[in-house]
Amino acid sequence: MIHNPYLQSFRNYLKLERSLSNNSIDAYLSDLNKLFQYFESTGEVRLVKDVTSDHLKLFISWINELGMLPSTQARVVSGLKSFFSFLMLEEIISDDPSALLETPRLVRHLPDTLETHEINAMIEVIDASKPDGMRNKAILETLYGCGLRVSELINLKISDVFEDNEFIRVTGKGNKERLVPIGNIALKYINIYLQETRVHLSIKKGFEDYIFLNRTGTRLSRISVFSIIKTLAIKSGLRKSISPHTFRHSFATHLIEGGADLRAVQEMLGHSSITTTEIYTHLDRDYLKGVITEFHSRS
Structure with missing residues (x-):
């Protein structure tokens, strides 16, 4: 093995x-196990140092024939490159067989977004008289107002909110921290939830600092947030496929449409590469045409 x-x-x-x-990490290791299983089934390779670029190309062809999506194939290639780069660093191998591997060309799909009136419609159907009503309003306003990932939302803590400066500290992918502005509306509903609803919960030890809690006094789960969003979308009559990430896409889209600097949006979203943020520039062709008309000398 x-x-x-x-x-x-x-x-x-x-x-x-x-x-x-x-x-x-689990995804990378799972992909590597696929490679090792392939080698075991073919019997061609027994030692890492014997792996060649031809072996890896045959493996990529094999997973392609299995019907693996291009996006998944791209992740596999990325994992292979990381693994063999690691082996090079550790001087386990002297040549990198993954160096010439090409990542499958991906079709970049534009993310679904919500119009402002659609977001308002979802917030308006929330029953504020129920114990979780104000919490759910605060969740939607924070997702849309700050462009958070669902994992960032459920891990947000009271100590992360700097109300006087109107910023929150967000812990994103790879435990990287960033500061994101938070508007008055999101702050308003967070404070109402904290002061009028959350104070009545019996909070379990270790969860005292987390903002968004469930009825048992523990941190809200990702699945719960997805469920809240789906339920509110149905109640408001929206027919779009909506998830917590839709609010993040809407946050970015509306900023770009309003003329926000791409680098600023990248910073707020916590994207490590500007390329990831650039997808939002495709959402408003009229805005881009306007920029050319206004600023280009040949317009």
Whole structure:
């Protein structure tokens, strides 16, 4: 089994040096196991140092024939490149067989977004008389007002809110922290929830600082937030496919449409690459045409 001596060391490398999340690490290791299973089934390779670029190309062809999506294939290639780069760093191999691997060309799909009136419609159907009503209003206003990922929302703490400066501290992918502005409306509903609803909960030990709690006094789960969003979308009569991430997309889209600087949006979203943020520039062709008309000398 060629993977036995190296997987744990690779896991430590991804966690400590690359600062990847546990989910990303598990995905990388799962993809590597597919490679090792392929080698075992073909019997061509028994040692890591014997792997060649041709072996890897045959493996990529194999997963393509299995019907694996291009996006998943791209992740596999990324994982292979990371693994063999790690082996090079550790001087386990002298040549990188993944160096010439090409990532499958991906079709970039524009994310679904909500109009402002659609967001308002979802907030308006929330029953504020119910114990979780004000919490759910605060959730929607924070998702849309700050462009948070659902994992960032459920991990948001009271100590992360700097009300006087109107900023929140967000812990994103790879435990990277960033400061994101928070508007008066989101702050208003967070404070109402904290002062009028949350104070009546019996909070379990260890969850005292988390903002969004469930009825048992523990941190709200990702699944619960998805469920809240789906229920409110149905109640408000929206037919779009809506998730917590839709509010993040809407946040970015509305900023770009309003003329916000792309670098500023990148910083607020916590994107490591400007390329990821650039997808939002495709959402408003009229805005881009307006920029050309106003600023280009040949317009």
